[in-house]
Amino acid sequence: MGIIFREETFYNDFTFRNSPEAIRRFPFPFHEDSYMYSVNLEPHKSYRPGSVLERAFDVDEHYVSEMRDRARVLAEDPLRCQSLPHMTLAGWDLLELIMVSKAEEYPDLFELHRDGNRWHWINRPLGIEQRFTFLDETTLPYGPMEYITRQTQGDFAVLDQREDNLWMDAGMVTTQADWSLDFDIGMNFFEWHAPVPKAAEMGIFQRALKFLLNVQQGAPARRFNWTMTVNPLLDTSPENYHKWGVMKRDLTLENMGQMMHLRVELQTFFRLPRSNGLVFPIRCYLIKLDELVTVPKWARRFHRVLRDLPVELATYKGFVDNRPKIVEWLSKYDDGAPTSPGIWPD
């Protein structure tokens, strides 16, 4: 398979780029020329070889650099990774799920050898080799959730299921679209979604919760979400908002193509076998507008979506002030031609 892992940064000099191959497999989230909230959950089944939907946990050319960025963010702020005391078993469930999936799906990159509870894990891209005892925390350098999510792209919310609700009782959150694990930990599904406009009155959360409570082991689900980010910042946390918020002012029509990014979250949901918890990985993919417009269908459609987006959504997603500029820039790439159905390039 031979992924060439890029050396790049997501802060300061922002050397993050997508290769032409990475652009072609980017999960463009709009299947039509407009956007409104919907539950949009579907089975997380292997789909379209080479795409980000082929495997349970996609590994791409940004893997090594993203893990370095996570370590940097955690060193600055350890509160980005927390687990309430009753969530340790769910952490082991998650470690098992990821190790087994990655070893099966990327045998040239990851190996897992199991002899009863004596496990041997090899992560070649990060140069890690670890022998440990499954379910014995003293044999790992971190708790099980932290250990494995320091080696897996995407944020992770680990949810406890009780009282017909989901509770955000553990997580690893360093690549988030402006929400705080430290503030939200311990909240239920409705509480942590409280700040989202419109969706509650549309009944979105009631329906989504009902679906998620019934996700079965071995039958994960997925959906996309998206926003816009100035500079390729994985860490757009509220904690650091006073550092990255100001960057939005630097946007001009001249630097738009390099500075403005579409940020897409591939959200997946897996039932955990021992704890009956639910893990909610939130994988962030970034693409520069210059990169995005190399696919003519995406350029046309994205222009139409942003132009027609309800103002509440543009405000909530944090780009309402810059929207006119972004739409003006994108309009050059929209000749009014019809677009084909579906999210993939023509």
Next chain:
Amino acid sequence: MSKAVFEPSIPSRPVYGALEPRTGISHLMIADAEGAEAILDMAGAAPPGFFANAHIIYIPKRTGTLYVERLQALAPAQLHIAPSYAAAEPRLKRVLSSSHMGLQLYLAGTEGLMGQVMREAIEAGIPHDAIQTEHRGSTARRVQCVHCKGITEDVTHDPFQCSHCGLHLFVRDHYSRRIAAFQGVRVDAEDPGNIPEAVERFK
């Protein structure tokens, strides 16, 4: 009356009811400032002997001695007057840790007080349905700065200056029960120095 009417808000924001006497082996009442009125009102509906098994922890704040004599007149088994929540907290934890099944908990006063006691009570394993709350008095908020994590008590103005890091924060309705605080976020993050005039939103 000092009952506040809260505007409709988002689902993470707590809502409060009105205290009513319940049957229980013992009754623990925690109130601050005008919260004393809620206990006094409840006393009117209480059966004889109700306060013989009651422990009241009261933090008068700016009301001084206004309610103290009337609380004494209820003849509770214990009445403890504390100068601040922080000062009352060790006692509260001790009482909660030795509480038995059948304890009823009554919280009255400001959101900051009720939120903090609620957190201690849940941690001590008191079931939700044994806890009642009634808001009285100031609607001032307890707010956590999302940037430095410091908590500022009794916030009345929006935006306000974080008492720890000095950033100017706007006050969200998003509320964490675990922290017992609303969230404060830098108001001029995208345009440093452009700080709107503070408005007294919480009296």
